[in-house]
Amino acid sequence: MIFISTIARLLGIPKGCIMEQPITSLETGTTAVILRLEGGHWFQNKMRGIGIREQKTIRLVAKHPFNGPVVVEVDNREMTIGRRMAEHIITRIPK
Amino acid sequence: MKKIVLMGNPNVGKSVVFSRLTGANVIASNYPGTTVDFSKGKMCLGKEGHEIIDAPGTYSLEPSNKAEEVALEMFEQADLIINVVDATNLERNLYLTLQILERKKQVVLALNMWDEARHTGVTIDLKKLEHDLQIPVVPTVALSGEGIHDLIGRIDEVRSLEKIEPMNESDRWIKIGKIIRNVQQVTHRHHTLRDWISEASIRPLTGFPLALAMIFTALWLVSFIGETLISYFFDPLFTLYTPIAMGLSTWLGPGILQELFIGKLIDGQIDYIQSMGLLTTGIYVPFAMVLPYIIAFYSILAIFEDSGYLPRLATLTDTIFHRFGMHGFGIIPVFLGLGCNVPGILAARSLETKKQRFIAATLIAISVPCMAKNAMVFGILGPYGVGYIFLVFATLFIVFVVSGLILNQLMKGDSPEICLEIPPYRKPDTVTVLKKTLMRIRWFLKEAIPFLFLGVLLINLLYTIGFVEWLGGIFAPVIQGWFGLPKEATTALLIGFLRKDLAVGMLLPLGMSPMQLVIATTLLTIYFPCVGTFAVMFRELGIRDMIKATAFMAGTAFMVGGMMRLVLLGI
Numbered sequence: 001m002i003f004i005s006t007i008a009r010l011l012g013i014p015k016g017c018i019m020e021q022p023i024t025s026l027e028t029g030t031t032a033v034i035l036r037l038e039g040g041h042w043f044q045n046k047m048r049g050i051g052i053r054e055q056k057t058i059r060l061v062a063k064h065p066f067n068g069p070v071v072v073e074v075d076n077r078e079m080t081i082g083r084r085m086a087e088h089i090i091t092r093i094p095k
Numbered sequence: 096m097k098k099i100v101l102m103g104n105p106n107v108g109k110s111v112v113f114s115r116l117t118g119a120n121v122i123a124s125n126y127p128g129t130t131v132d133f134s135k136g137k138m139c140l141g142k143e144g145h146e147i148i149d150a151p152g153t154y155s156l157e158p159s160n161k162a163e164e165v166a167l168e169m170f171e172q173a174d175l176i177i178n179v180v181d182a183t184n185l186e187r188n189l190y191l192t193l194q195i196l197e198r199k200k201q202v203v204l205a206l207n208m209w210d211e212a213r214h215t216g217v218t219i220d221l222k223k224l225e226h227d228l229q230i231p232v233v234p235t236v237a238l239s240g241e242g243i244h245d246l247i248g249r250i251d252e253v254r255s256l257e258k259i260e261p262m263n264e265s266d267r268w269i270k271i272g273k274i275i276r277n278v279q280q281v282t283h284r285h286h287t288l289r290d291w292i293s294e295a296s297i298r299p300l301t302g303f304p305l306a307l308a309m310i311f312t313a314l315w316l317v318s319f320i321g322e323t324l325i326s327y328f329f330d331p332l333f334t335l336y337t338p339i340a341m342g343l344s345t346w347l348g349p350g351i352l353q354e355l356f357i358g359k360l361i362d363g364q365i366d367y368i369q370s371m372g373l374l375t376t377g378i379y380v381p382f383a384m385v386l387p388y389i390i391a392f393y394s395i396l397a398i399f400e401d402s403g404y405l406p407r408l409a410t411l412t413d414t415i416f417h418r419f420g421m422h423g424f425g426i427i428p429v430f431l432g433l434g435c436n437v438p439g440i441l442a443a444r445s446l447e448t449k450k451q452r453f454i455a456a457t458l459i460a461i462s463v464p465c466m467a468k469n470a471m472v473f474g475i476l477g478p479y480g481v482g483y484i485f486l487v488f489a490t491l492f493i494v495f496v497v498s499g500l501i502l503n504q505l506m507k508g509d510s511p512e513i514c515l516e517i518p519p520y521r522k523p524d525t526v527t528v529l530k531k532t533l534m535r536i537r538w539f540l541k542e543a544i545p546f547l548f549l550g551v552l553l554i555n556l557l558y559t560i561g562f563v564e565w566l567g568g569i570f571a572p573v574i575q576g577w578f579g580l581p582k583e584a585t586t587a588l589l590i591g592f593l594r595k596d597l598a599v600g601m602l603l604p605l606g607m608s609p610m611q612l613v614i615a616t617t618l619l620t621i622y623f624p625c626v627g628t629f630a631v632m633f634r635e636l637g638i639r640d641m642i643k644a645t646a647f648m649a650g651t652a653f654m655v656g657g658m659m660r661l662v663l664l665g666i
Contacts, residue, residue: 028298045264049154050516051187053268062298068414069423069513071297076215076284077184078293080410082422082512 023060023089024070031059032091039088047089051075058091097145099138099250100169102195103179104188105152106518108207110134111237112179113149116247120534121149123527124400126427127516128152128445131162133169140250148173151444154187156194161444161452175201175253177246182212182234185219185279189271192228196259202230203253205246209234211519216282223278229259238524289520297407297517306411309404313395320391321470329383333367340365340374355555368475369604376600377551380471381543385596386536388470392434393535394528401523401531405430406515413513419499420454420506421446422513432459434466434535435542436628440635449640450508456632457502457644460624461651462495464488464595467543471599472616479609486613486663491620494655502647542627543594550593554601557586577653579660581605584615591619592626610663614656622652 006025020035034056037044051074052058061071061078070086072079101109105127113121117136123129134149150169151162158164170176176195180188185206195202206212206219225232231249235242262270295301344357344365357365358372365372367379399405405427413423424445432439436459443455464472464487476483503510557563566589567574567582575582583605591598602615623645624632632641 045155045157046159046514048264048268049187049190050514051184061294062302062410064299064410064414066414068299069410071410071517075184075186077187078297078517080297080406080413080423080513080515080517082413082514085512085514 020090020092022087023058023072023091024063024083024086026060026091026093028060028063030093031057032093034058035090035092037089039085043085043088047085050079051077052079052081052089058089096143097174098148098172099145099175099177100148100150100173101177101179102150102166102170102173102191103152103207104154104181104184104191106516107152107179107181107188108237109152109179110149112177112205112207112235112243112246113147115237115240115243117147120530122531122534124397124405125403125518125521126400126405127518128162128424128427128442129400131165131441131444133165138247140247153191155191156198160447165444170195170198170200173200175203175250177203177205177250179205179207179237182206182209182219183215183217185217186271186275189274190267193259193262193267193270196228196230197261201253203246203250204228204230204232205237205242206232206234207237209242210236210239216284218280218282220278224274227274227277238527293407293517293520296404297410299411302407302411306408309408313399316395317388317391318473320394321388321473324387324390325383329387333379333383337365343374355552358555368600371551371554371601373548373551376597377548380596380600381540381547384474384600385467385470385543386539388466388473389434389536389539390532392466394532396430396434397528397531398523399430401521401528403518403520406517409513409515410517417510418503419458419496420503420510421451421499422510424513424515425451425455428455428459429463432463432465433469435539436460436463436465436624437631439463440628440631443635447511448509450506451510453506453636453640453644454499454502456636457647458495458499460628460632460644461498461621461648462491464491464620465625467539468595468599468616468620471596475599475603476609476612476616479612483609483613487617490613490617490655490659494621494651498647498651543596546594546626547597550590550597553593554586554590557589573653577660578614578618578656579664580611580615581607587615588619588622592623592629595619595625613663614659617659618652618656621648621655623648 026032034052034054036054037047056074059073061073063070067083069080069082101113103109110121110123110130113134113136116138119136121134130149130151136147138145138147148169150166153163153166156167158167178192178195180192192204221232221234231252233242233246233249235246296305340357344353347353347356356372356374358370358375361369365375367375370376409423409426412426416423416425428439428442431442439459440456443452446452446455472484472487563586567585570585571582574580574585584602587598587601590601598619599616602612607615632644636644
């Protein structure tokens with residue numbers, strides 16, 4: 001999942017054409033819509049509890065190096081989440 | 096008497112509401128996870144007294160860490176819930192509200208941070224919200240006290256309701272969606288300078304330099320304020336006091352009473368650090384050496400806490416802290432531990448697993464020196480040069496890193512990832528900062544003075560009965576042979592169990608070289624926690640893990656002491 005954007009770039013596919021990708025493969029500063037949360041019930045509950053839910057607009061504020069956490073913004077609120085969790089947040093960039 | 100429990104998401108201001116309702120002071124800060132335990136207070140309503148309980152924040156009634164478990168426990172006992180809600184983030188907050196209502200609890204909703212909601216362009220129709228939820232809704236600004244009166248007034252209006260039936264998670268969100276569409280309007284907001292600063296301080300490229308600058312400024316401020324307070328206020332105060340103490344000394348005359356209250360005169364004069372009398376060292380150490388730094392540290396800490404910077408720091412340190420078996424939030428207990436290990440270890444409750452909490456508590460106890468001890472290290476090593484102070488802290492830092500790496504490998508269990516809300520930056524309020532600092536100073540004095548007196552008494556007693564000689568003899572092979580310290584240092588290590596600051600003071604009369612002092616003060620942090628820390632570790636970790644942690648500390652102290660001797664003394 002992580003490499004989709006890289007592959008797409010190599011193939012010369014413009015960004016907007018990629019249907020869905022995890023929030024972690026977005027470029028910093030990009031806004032997208034959450035399509036679904038992948039993973040166990042506990043994880044999904046936790047994410048929704050802090051405001052990360054399907055249909056919400058999400059912005060990638062920062063991505064920390066060495067597989068560090070990502071910072072996202074939903075409903076004007078910033079949140080730090082671990083990289084592995086973030087990889088399970090699937091988004092789409094609206095056209 | 097009714098039990099009223101304050102519940103809500105983390106960092107919505109429950110503790111501030113609690114202080115407003117009860118008049119009792121509890122620590123409130125601008126980061127999620129400030130409250131890890133419950134506080135109780137009383138409030139009068141009409142003629143009836145009620146018990147008010149401040150519970151830790153939680154996103155739902157399914158706890159995911161120890162602090163949230165406490166919240167759930169409080170919830171079960173409650174007769175009535177004041178559900179404190181962040182008005183700027185109503186949608187997410189309503190999830191807990193619905194869960195509470197489904198459990199048939201009586202609820203009043205406090206829409207807190209009402210002013211901030213207005214500023215950020217959020218409008219909420221109170222009448223409609225009351226209608227949808229069928230409970231009283233009161234807008235509040237707990238920081239200024241606005242709305243608190245109404246909140247109290249409407250507690251009586253609460254009645255049981257049968258309307259909300261238990262539902263599953265997705266139905267709950269659907270219901271919330273309906274309510275939000277009905278009651279809330281958000282006007283689009285442009286990015287402000289505050290947002291820009293917020294993002295700069297959390298992005299890696301700009302965040303790290305900023306963090307370093309912040310921490311160095313903070314350290315510099317603490318030492319500057321501490322030193323200034325000592326040289327311009329506390330030392331002059333004791334200069335005035337000296338003739339009184341000397342007079343008392345003469346009046347008492349040589350004997351047991353003089354020994355006890357004034358202590359040993361050095362060249363016919365009182366030496367506030369070395370005399371070891373109740374009315375000399377017993378009050379000089381806490382007031383003139385430690386208190387100034389406590390004041391400095393806690394006022395700076397309060398500014399950090401209230402600004403909302405700490406969660407950003409936690410984000411920046413996340414990657415590193417994963418190597419130590421924790422995640423970025425671990426920096427917050429460490430930060431608090433620099434003031435006093437006890438609240439530091441308590442703050443580890445917000446970490447999710449046992450492994451994380453064990454590592455956090457052990458690392459704090461082993462390598463995070465508390466301010467009382469730091470102050471003494473500054474006071475005693477300072478005259479020899481800053482380099483020696485640096486050696487102590489550099490060694491402790493290495494111990495922190497190496498122990499973290501080792502413990503992460505040794506300990507079984509999970510280290511889940513970080514999941515932390517970043518609050519907006521808020522300007523720390525001067526009065527709140529002062530109040531909070533004062534509260535912590537009072538707490539320090541209450542804890543420190545009795546133990547210091549006990550320590551001084553014990554030292555006198557142990558010397559008189561010859562216990563010190565005997566103990567020194569037993570530990571001589573380790574202390575003298577392995578660490579390269581005089582065997583009398585054993586007593587200081589013993590007293591360190593009561594008060595580390597007093598123990599550092601006891602090292603001075605032993606005539607050690609500066610390098611020996613560096614070794615001794617470093618070991619004083621590593622070898623064993625003080626009695627208060629010990630008690631809180633026992634409570635938080637249980638007896639087995641506490642013994643494990645203690646064994647790890649003793650082992651580390653043994654190795655580090657030996658190595659320091661080799662490197663620093665060269666023998």
